[in-house]
Amino acid sequence: MFLTATFSFAQNGSETSPKGARSVGMANANTSLIDPWSIFNNIGAMGQMDNNAIFCAYDHRLGINELTTLAAGATLISQYGVVGLSLSSYGGELFNQKSLGLGFSHQIDKNSFGLKINYLQTNIEGYGKRGVPIIEFGGLSQIIPELSFGLHVFNIARAKLSPHSNDYLPTVIKSGICFKPTENLKVNIEAEKDILLKPVAKIGIEYGFTKRFWARCGHQSNPSNLHFGIGFKPKNFSIDYAVAQNNQLGFTHHFSFNYFIKKP
Secondary structure, eight states, rough: HHHEEEEETTTGGGGGGGHHHHHHHHHOOOOOSSSTTHHHHOTTTGOOSSSSEEEEEEEEEEEOGGOOOEEEEEEEEOSSSSEEEEEEEEOOOOOOOEEEEEEEEEEEEEEEEEEEEEEEEEEEEETTTEEEEEEEEHHHHHHHTTTTEEEEEEEETTTSTTTOOBBBOEEEEEEEEOSSSSSEEEEEEEEETTTTOOOOOEEEEEEEEESSSEEEEEEEETTEEEEEEEOOTTTTOOOOOEEETTTTTEEEEEEEEEEEEEOO
């Protein structure tokens, strides 16, 4: 149990934050993905959404219940931009984190920018609880119809885990491009850098066999992980599943559900 809590704390970064199964199936090369999970992945991309949505996800990491992530959220399109609410819970009794976030994104021509404020509460058995605000910023720009560029920064102000500790919560910078050579094919290439860790390279591919069924795959470095996923979208909702394979630790399964509400 102690090792589980220690491992959880070591993974306390973008690795355990909710992303949605679509993103996971593409090796989390998600900076330029436009979907409800943009509120977690890149708040700037959320401004280009076409429909309101409510959504939820379940991530079962490496077969260990203490490493499970539950997440939910909602987005609302207004005349000023898109407002989003996010909720997530990660961990078990010895170590857990809960997050509540509120974000806003606005589109100007073919560019969109967003800002999000999270309240992250960390609970470590024997050490107590600590809640801190975390600010993140993101943007997405369409360079040409087939190519777009995204940028996202998490924890701009470098919040600490505790005022009595020198342990900072992760500050993560990521940027990527999305190349869409055809209507059915999407290729995402992304680089991610936690300022205290080695950079991570990602590549993800999504192919739509029909307007209702997609297949996805991807690869991520440091550590080397393979990702696979599928998606199904009948009418006004979508169901996605993904699995990530770590050569040393095993498999992680991800499920997410999105319900879309058309603008009046």
